Amino acid sequence: MGSIDNGNSSSSSSSRPSSLDVAIIGGGIAGVTLALGLLSRGIIPTIYERGRSFAEIGAGIGFTQNAEWAMKVLDPRIHAAFKRVTVQNGTDWFNWVDGEKEADEDGRVAMIHSMYLGERGFEGCSRAEFLDELVKSVPQGTVKFSKNLAAVVDSDGDDGSKMELEFTDGTKAFADVVIGCDGIRSRVRQIVVGDANKAAHHPHYSHKYAFRGLIPMETALPVLGKEKTETRHMYLGPDGLALTFPVAGGKLLNVVAFVTDPKQWPYVEKFTAPAKKSDAVRAFEGFNSTVRSIIDMLPDELNKWAVFDTYDHPLPTFIKGRIALSGDAAHAAAPYHGAGAGMAVEDGAVLAHLLSEVNADHDASQDPRRRVVLLKKALETYNAIRLERAQWLVQTSREVGHIYQWQDPRVGSDHAKVAEEIDWRCRKIWHYDIENMMAESKEHFRKQLEGM
Numbered sequence: 001m002g003s004i005d006n007g008n009s010s011s012s013s014s015s016r017p018s019s020l021d022v023a024i025i026g027g028g029i030a031g032v033t034l035a036l037g038l039l040s041r042g043i044i045p046t047i048y049e050r051g052r053s054f055a056e057i058g059a060g061i062g063f064t065q066n067a068e069w070a071m072k073v074l075d076p077r078i079h080a081a082f083k084r085v086t087v088q089n090g091t092d093w094f095n096w097v098d099g100e101k102e103a104d105e106d107g108r109v110a111m112i113h114s115m116y117l118g119e120r121g122f123e124g125c126s127r128a129e130f131l132d133e134l135v136k137s138v139p140q141g142t143v144k145f146s147k148n149l150a151a152v153v154d155s156d157g158d159d160g161s162k163m164e165l166e167f168t169d170g171t172k173a174f175a176d177v178v179i180g181c182d183g184i185r186s187r188v189r190q191i192v193v194g195d196a197n198k199a200a201h202h203p204h205y206s207h208k209y210a211f212r213g214l215i216p217m218e219t220a221l222p223v224l225g226k227e228k229t230e231t232r233h234m235y236l237g238p239d240g241l242a243l244t245f246p247v248a249g250g251k252l253l254n255v256v257a258f259v260t261d262p263k264q265w266p267y268v269e270k271f272t273a274p275a276k277k278s279d280a281v282r283a284f285e286g287f288n289s290t291v292r293s294i295i296d297m298l299p300d301e302l303n304k305w306a307v308f309d310t311y312d313h314p315l316p317t318f319i320k321g322r323i324a325l326s327g328d329a330a331h332a333a334a335p336y337h338g339a340g341a342g343m344a345v346e347d348g349a350v351l352a353h354l355l356s357e358v359n360a361d362h363d364a365s366q367d368p369r370r371r372v373v374l375l376k377k378a379l380e381t382y383n384a385i386r387l388e389r390a391q392w393l394v395q396t397s398r399e400v401g402h403i404y405q406w407q408d409p410r411v412g413s414d415h416a417k418v419a420e421e422i423d424w425r426c427r428k429i430w431h432y433d434i435e436n437m438m439a440e441s442k443e444h445f446r447k448q449l450e451g452m
């Protein structure tokens with residue numbers, strides 16, 4: 001990890017009031033972390049959140065090395081908040097094991113691959129606790145709740161006028177720039193993509209869902225032993241995979257067990273549904289006794305989560321005029337790499353820097369037309385820097401889901417080939433050079449402004 005430059009140094013704006021009206025649609029991880037990054041650069045954004053309060057679910061989330069680095073660049077308070085709520089892994093290794101083959105006489109499962117996570121790397125936390133910690137640094141008045149965005153009028157603004165935001169309660173607001181952080185079912189995505197590409201308006205079912213449940217550690221430990229309960233284990237097998245890792249300070253073992261589903265997801269409005277343990281037992285009956293015992297320890301009443309993503313209809317662009325998409329609104333990925341929210345933090349680091357450059361431009365603060373031109377160029381830079389990597393995450397997440405379930409015919413259940421695929425994909429995510437991304441963003445924007 002290189003030295004930390006959160007980009008504040010180039011902006012003289014932190015000591016003067018903001019002139020830029022930034023509207024962030026959605027108060028999830030993408031929206032709140034971006035808001036903090038802007039605030040630390042002297043820009044006071046407004047978050048419009050359709051919920052009546054912040055409402056992350058209680059499930060766990062983990063962040064990989066690249067994401068931690070991006071947190072420090074976006075705003076070191078984000079990283080500090082994360083570390084305050086993490087559960088330390090027992091070891092700094094991630095193990096991928098064969099979930100079909102039986103363990104040897106000494107109870108050792110067949111290891112497919114093991115990767116070093118870095119010191120205290122890929123730690124997990126409760127989503128709700130993380131968001132609570134982040135929100136503590138957001139000044140009162142920054143968030144407007146019960147604001148469900150319906151439309152954005154005039155993203156062009158060549159006359160220098162602001163865009164008009166319309167909400168479903170009939171109210172309006174104005175902004176120089178709109179950042180859609182409104183998640184997988186994004187309304188802003190529909191506005192950016194337009195009517196020509198309606199298939200890309202919505203995420204699509206990947207025909208996989210996950211049973212999710214928690215096992216008390218005092219139950220799991222005697223059955224699985226220390227090695228299998230103290231760090232991340234992923235059990236790969238035919239048409240299924242099970243991921244386990246400790247949560248709640250090591251008091252619970254979190255289980256996420258994915259299966260393939262040839263049918264359509266039956267619910268239009270929701271991605272989760274109640275499920276029975278007996279369904280999970282049936283789905284994993286072809287797995288080894290270790291995996292079957294994990295499933296057996298789950299409670300009788302479970303949840304199942306459908307995996308939807310934007311793989312089938314990737315967006316050709318993350319921007320339109322002065323509107324940009326970030327996080328799941330731009331690139332909703334299947335969760336196998338555990339990197340979707342980390343990618344949102346990377347987006348935020350680039351966006352916060354570029355918007356602070358526009359905000360620091362003295363001429364733009366006096367001339368609304370110049371401000372519009374600069375904002376458009378800033379978003380073009382954002383798109384150029386982020387589109388390829390973020391779309392690739394969506395792609396590799398689907399692909400690795402197939403590989404984990406022995407469904408890629410080029411790879412099958414060949415351990416060496418599976419290991420090779422896991423290795424390069426994880427390295428490309430984890431070892432991404434965030435400092436270089438920031439330097440490229442600066443250089444790209446500088447070139448955009450040449451001759452102006």
Ligand SMILES: Cc1cc2nc3c(=O)[nH]c(=O)nc-3n(C[C@H](O)[C@H](O)[C@H](O)COP(=O)(O)OP(=O)(O)OC[C@H]3O[C@@H](n4cnc5c(N)ncnc54)[C@H](O)[C@@H]3O)c2cc1C
Pocket residue numbers: 025026027028029030031048049050051055060061062063147148149150181182183184185186187188305326327328329335337338339340341342343344
């Ligand atoms: C099972 C599972 C496990 C995962 N595990 C990990 C992991 O370990 N690590 C990781 O990095 N990622 C993980 N991810 C991905 C991660 O959860 C997402 O990438 C991340 O939460 C997206 O954050 P977001 O802020 O973009 O969207 P969201 O969290 O969905 O937030 C969107 C917000 O916008 C609001 N909103 C929506 N529409 C409107 C509107 N019209 N007007 C106003 N507000 C609106 C919503 O109410 C919500 O508050 C996982 C995903 C899943 C499904």
